[in-house]
Amino acid sequence: MATDSDFKKKVAAAIASPKLSQALHLFGDAYLIARENAFRGLDFEAMRSELAAIKEDVRIRRKELLAQFIKNAEAAGSTVFVAKDTREANDYVIRLAKERGAKLIAKSKSMVSEEAHLNRALAEEGIRAAETDLGEWIIQLAGQRPSHMVMPAIHMFKEEVAELFSREAGKTISPEIKSLVDHARQRLRREYFDADIGLTGANFLIAETGGIGLITNEGNARLCATLPKIHVVFAGIHKLVPGIEEAIKITRLLPRNATGQLLTSYVTWIRGAVPSNGVAKEQHIVLIDGGREALYESTACRDALRCIQCGACANVCPVYQTVGGHVFGSIYISAIGIILTAFYEGLEQAKEITRACIGCRSCVAVCPAKIDLEEIILHLRNEVTREFGMGVVKNVAFKAVMKNRGLFHNMIRAASKLQAPVTRKQPGEGRQVIRHLPLHFMARDLTEWRDLPAIAPRSFRDLFRTVDQQVADPLYRVGFFVGCGADFVYPEVGISLIKVLNHLGVTVVFPEKQSCCGIPALYSGDTETGVYLAQQSVEAFTEANVDYILAICPTCTMAVKRDFVDRLADQPQWSAKAVALSAKTMDASAFLENVLGASARLPALVAGTLAGQTVTYHDSCHLKRGANVWREPRALLGKAGYRIEEMKNSDRCCGFGGTYSFLSHPQISRQITADKVATIQATGAATVATDCPGCMIMLKGAIGKADEGIRCRHTMELLAEALGEGR
């Protein structure tokens, strides 16, 4: 069983050889462009909502659809076997092979056969499995497992492939991609002719017809299904769809989202026993449960079975791009892999990868089946914590300290004094930062590559009393949910927000009893602390009786807006209050733009001294993909007089991920942050703006070490500056 330190070693090894990561970055960038082109003129949101609805219907009617599929398939001459687990599925194929005297099985790509370790089971019985998909053949020769669902050998380079091919062929094969593909074409052709059985997967199983569908590019699945006299289909039971229309809708989404193709080279619809060398072909369909029924029964996780296996969640994942699929996954990789591993291989097997998700929601944004992967992963992380614990540091931090608001806030005040010996003034910041961390339990690595922010000498809650708000006839009275980042690290952001709001005729209230939003505890799997903290803040803001609640941290915004409601849903005395607050809560930029129409009012108010200062904007994960706010800060900054120079992949995660970058996986964060800093530098802008204190911690820290000519500011600070209220 893999332990924590095994996993950390794998991460370290992956990071130490950056060639794969570089290739995955290039692929990720190319993928985004191809995908955008493939969906041009189509409504992706509508398409994925439709697919989610189809799959939801399948979940509910799965027993009925399975029976219908079996009836129609058998009527067309297929033999159908339902295997409760992968072992039963393997045994079925082995028995069939023995009965028919089969020695060779030509296989096209089947992920469920990887899940079943079918090749190994066959080999133990003296039956050879010939993988014919190019990528699968490569990894079979290398004795590895796939590192990507669509491109199994994405982690290999042509030189390595040439070496494998040369060794197998007993002659030198040139490491030129065209030659390698030609070699595979020649070499594998005889396998289809020699094989006694052809085995394929299935992208869908159509109840209406009893037929299967294969969505492929190379043409090997068609050969496997045609030449051998027996055809075995290996498929998970979740591949069912009611009818032809629903199957067609999958063919419209899968290739576009997987590879940016409008359609793959081949979409093959096969039903029943088709003619084969003058007789009816023998076709066996092995339908595999293997943990899927249990997954369907899990209310929190079952949406994962909507997956159509396009691999997009890996393509856009910054963690996958940093460490690759052999580290970040098991049989199935990346976000969906975390969930499927937990159900198909067991929670313990998924323990480490569950914690390796940085929570940026990139995968959620591109999932064609509208699966909230992050939400399910968080749920599993809670399960992991319940089962295996959270670790001592987090345990003390969350349970003992954070649940006690007074203690938490006093400890931070004390810390601001104690940290003095390790802080220094960072050029361009006018503020202290921590260059080296004395805490012996933290990895030295933490401050090697970035400065950590020092705790502000006076927190926002202390400074607030000193701010003089003079607003005649205020339009609104808003409550400020400060969040830990702005309270203790960047109180100046909160002060800037007050100044900007006052200029626009709004007064700010600060309910003292509010506490941390609870997300750090929750993301670490500590639900109990999360619920307790939600109650504290709900109480504070209900008492304050304000028109709106604003946050300058998107994680806090989403906590109040969405998570408090979920966390308190089954507590009647709290749930109505949480819902009422949710309706009034928004991010500060969204409020300024969408409620106050600030961008139209700003030009008349700004001091006009900026003269086109260039700013590049970093979209924080939870602001863009959680709150859907990204136009607003750009509009505000633009009208305040800044010139916006867009960076590449502005909505790619900065690497922060809360406790992820401190405790869970600082090494992975470091890589992701380095990517972000490079794209910021490439714009030539002297200022990077963002709307998230978490991103600020990461960016200020990393930029501080990498490039002292660039400053990082919250949008509120830049607006205050434009209004002549800069610090």
Add this chain to the structure above:
Amino acid sequence: MPERLLAQFIDSATRVGAQVHRMGDLDEALNYIGAQATGTTLVPSTPLSDRHSLHRRLAEAGVAVYTGPFRQAGQMVAAGVTFANFCLADSGTVVLESTAEDIRLATTLPEKHFVLVDPATILADNLAAAAPLRDLHQGGRGCFVAYITGPSRTADIERVLTIGCHGPRELHILLVAFLSNNLLEN
């Protein structure tokens, strides 16, 4: 068949690497095949190939039409010639009802696949093709329907698009009017 769909089909199929040609008549198409198909050529017998005397006319055009059982034509065959049932304009796809094994062999084994298409059978997209696809499944018997979009391809080595993995390296789509506007035959 609106000209717009035809233009879209030609554009989409060309984008995915098919070679698309508008032919004046079937003879012009067969002469094209005669010039391009060098070596053993599989031509399945179908209602349309019989109606258009395809075997005889291809032989006259200089094509080495294979006359034995297709499984014995060798593992690597030079060419295959078929008709299509219908096409999809948005993705540049040709659709072949391929239940007869000879059609499958003639479209999977060869280096080059020549497909004769009547422009009257071009449909807008795969949603528009749901009805004929369902019709091809009528009767409850075994059936095999192939959607083919461009030549065989892979990106399994270093994510570099490479043409001609296991299926045909070349797909030639020859547009000839008045072959058959019946979507259920090829």
